[in-house]
Each structure stands twice: as C-alpha cells, then as structure tokens.
Amino acid sequence: MRLDIVSIFPEYFSPLDVSLIGKARERGTLDVRVHQLRDWTHDVHKTVDDTPYGGGPGMVMKPEVWGEAIDAVIAEGAADGDDEAPAAPRIIVPTPSGRPFTQEIAQELAAEPWLLFACGRYEGIDSRVMREYGTRMRVDELSIGDYVLAGGEVAVLVMVEAIGRLLPGVLGNVHSAVDDSFAPGAMRNLLEGPVFTKPPVWRGHEVPEVLLSGHHGKIARWRRDEALRRTIANRPELAAAIDPATLDKHDRKLLEELAFRVGPEDMAH
Ligand code: SAM
Numbered sequence: 001m002r003l004d005i006v007s008i009f010p011e012y013f014s015p016l017d018v019s020l021i022g023k024a025r026e027r028g029t030l031d032v033r034v035h036q037l038r039d040w041t042h043d044v045h046k047t048v049d050d051t052p053y054g055g056g057p058g059m060v061m062k063p064e065v066w067g068e069a070i071d072a073v074i075a076e077g078a079a080d081g082d083d084e085a086p087a088a089p090r091i092i093v094p095t096p097s098g099r100p101f102t103q104e105i106a107q108e109l110a111a112e113p114w115l116l117f118a119c120g121r122y123e124g125i126d127s128r129v130m131r132e133y134g135t136r137m138r139v140d141e142l143s144i145g146d147y148v149l150a151g152g153e154v155a156v157l158v159m160v161e162a163i164g165r166l167l168p169g170v171l172g173n174v175h176s177a178v179d180d181s182f183a184p185g186a187m188r189n190l191l192e193g194p195v196f197t198k199p200p201v202w203r204g205h206e207v208p209e210v211l212l213s214g215h216h217g218k219i220a221r222w223r224r225d226e227a228l229r230r231t232i233a234n235r236p237e238l239a240a241a242i243d244p245a246t247l248d249k250h251d252r253k254l255l256e257e258l259a260f261r262v263g264p265e266d267m268a269h
Contacts, residue, residue: 001029001030001031001110001112001113001114001115001167002031002033002077002081002089002113002114002115003030003031003032003033003114003115003116003117003160004033004034004035004073004077004089004114004115004116004117005032005033005034005035005116005117005119005156005160006035006037006066006069006070006073006116006117006118006119007034007035007036007037007119007151007152007153007156008036008037008038008048008119008121009119009121009151009153010034010035010036012151012153012154012157013032013034013153013156013157015157016032016034016157016160020161020164020165020170020171021160021161021164021165021170023170024164024167024169024170027169029167029168029169029170030164030167030170032160033073035069035073037065037066037069037119038065039069040065040068040069040072041065047062047065048061048062048065048121049061049062049121049122050062052123056123057123058122058123059122059123060122060123060124060125060126061120061121061122061124061125061126062126063125063126063128063129063132066118066125066126066129067129067132070091070116070118070129070133073116074088074089074116077089077114077116081114085113085114086113086114088114088136088137089112089114089115089116089137090109090112090114090115090116090137090138090139090140091115091116091117091118091130091133091137091138091139091140092109092115092116092117092118092139092140092142092156092159093117093118093120093125093130093139093140093141093142093152094117094119094120094141094142094143094144094152094155094156094159095120095124095141095142095143095152096143096146096147096148096149097141097143098140098141098142098143099140099141099142099143100142100143100145101142101143101144101155101158101159101162102182103162103180103181103182103183103184104182104184105140105142106159106162106163106166107166107184109159109163110163110164110166110167115163117152117156117159117160118152119151119152119153119155119156120151120152121150121151121152142155142159143155144158144159165177179192180192189231189238189239189241189242189243190224190227190228190231190238190239190242191227191230191231191234191235191238192227192230193223193224193225193226193227193229193230194226194230196208196211200212208222210222221250224250224251225250225254228251228254228255228258229254229258232255232258232260236260239260239262240260240261240262240263241262242262243262244262244263247262
C-alpha cells in the first residue's frame with residue numbers, strides 16, 4: 001500500500017519509523033512518503049495561509065498551494081506505479097467536522113492501494129480543494145473524535161496506525177485483530193474485556209481463576225460476559241445497539257442481572 005502525506009510539519013511523522021508500522025515499511029508492505037507542503041509555495045515567506053473570507057478569527061490554508069501539491073504528488077505516484085496501479089489515490093482530509101473515523105472505515109481503507117492524506121492547520125483547508133478533487137476521485141473528510149487538535153498530523157498518525165496494523169503480515173498474530181474491540185462480525189458492538197498475563201498473583205491481585213483452568217469453553221464464556229459488562233459500563237450506546245439475535249441464553253440472563261436491555265427501543269439504562 002502506498003501512503004502519501006502532505007503537511008507543513010513532516011517531522012511529526014517520525015513515529016512511523018518505529019514498531020509495527022516501521023517494520024511494515026522496512027518489509028515494503030507500506031510505502032510511506034511524507035511531503036512538505038511549503039515546497040509548492042512561490043513566495044519568499046513560503047506562505048500557505050490567508051485570512052478567511054467573511055471575516056472571523058484564524059487563518060485558512062490557501063487552495064493554490066494545496067492544488068499544486070496534490071497534483072504533483074499524484075503525478076509522481078502515477079509515474080512510479082506499475083501498469084496495474086490506480087491512476088489516483090483516495091484522498092483523506094482529517095477534520096473535526098468530518099465523518100467519524102471508525103474501525104469499519106479503517107478496514108475499508110486498508111483495502112485501498114493508495115491513500116493521500118492532506119493535513120490541515122489553522123482553521124483548515126479552503127473547501128474548494130476538497131470539492132475540486134472530489135469531482136475526480138474519492139475524497140473523505142474524517143474526524144478522529146469530538147475534540148479539536150491543533151493540526152491534522154496527529155489525526156493522520158492515528159489513522160495510519162489503525163489502517164497499517166490491518167494489512168496482511170503486519171500483526172504478528174493474525175487473530176489479534178479479530179478479537180479487538182470494534183472488530184467486525186458477531187462481536188461488533190462489544191468492547192474487549194480485561195486481559196492478564198503472568199504472574200498469577202501481583203501485589204495481592206489475582207488473575208481470575210477461570211483463565212488458569214485451561215477450559216476453553218468456560219474461558220470463552222467468561223470473556224464474553226466481561227466484554228458485555230465492560231461495554232454496558234463504558235459504552236452503553238454501543239451495548240444498546242447489539243443485535244438481540246446475536247445474544248444467547250446466557251447473555252440474556254446476564255443482561256437481566258444488569259438490568260440492561262438491548263435493541264432499538266431499549267436504550268434505557
Ligand atoms: N476550525 C476547525 C473546526 O472547528 O472544524 C478546526 C481546525 S483545527 C484547529 C486545525 C486542523 O486540525 C484541522 O484542519 C484538522 O486537520 C485537524 N483536526 C483537529 N481536530 C481534529 C479531529 N478531531 N479529527 C481530525 N482532524 C482534526
């Protein structure tokens with residue numbers, strides 16, 4: 001997978017040299033290229049922003065520089081690619097006003113051959129940039145959460161890590177991603193429960209006995225109960241959206257004990 005990232009702070013991306021993503025880059029699973037937006041300015045101050053039309057505080061990133069940068073990165077990528085490579089990337093623009101970035105979107109993006117991330121700063125990028133490229137290729141404006149960062153770089157790091165760990169061969173154990181919170185499938189709306197390792201007793205805290213039993217069925221049951229308990233405690237809106245058809249008798253009993261009901265009309269908790 002090829003990833004191009006355009007930013008006025010390329011140095012933000014040094015974490016992509018380490019750990020799982022760093023190894024995936026070394027192996028060639030991920031081809032990450034970080035570009036300095038200011039390389040496409042033409043004035044001595046390398047200006048990338050200007051005052052907003054309509055007034056108001058802050059500055060807005062200029063469309064001309066973004067247009068030149070994106071055109072150049074696309075032309076370079078298309079020239080580098082083999083005959084089967086797509087002619088255009090999918091463009092991702094991080095913004096707090098975008099659609100929420102979720103595990104499902106991470107899965108979808110992990111199947112793309114080429115992504116281009118455009119990191120905004122100040123009050124964001126002139127909207128015409130997204131409109132212009134949206135006529136020729138897929139452009140997604142995505143938010144990593146309901147809070148405002150100073151720039152898109154950290155949001156792009158979050159997305160690249162979430163996407164990158166889903167690529168084939170990146171995780172040591174292929175099953176890790178299957179058990180994750182938010183993983184697709186029957187456990188979709190369940191958060192992962194607590195996890196433990198050796199020693200069996202640490203500072204007086206014991207590992208739940210069932211995990212030491214070697215009884216796979218009981219362990220799976222305990223994990224599911226804990227996942228349900230945790231989801232209800234921490235994310236009741238997720239728990240309420242669990243498809244009742246995916247619940248077994250034991251789940252229903254536990255939900256009754258916790259006085260929690262799932263299903264579209266059962267949001268009371
Ligand atoms: N005025 C903008 C608004 O309220 O929507 C906020 C701009 S923010 C200070 C500057 C940049 O940080 C954005 O263009 C975006 O790239 C990034 N950013 C901030 N919060 C983000 C979030 N929750 N998700 C993704 N990107 C974010």
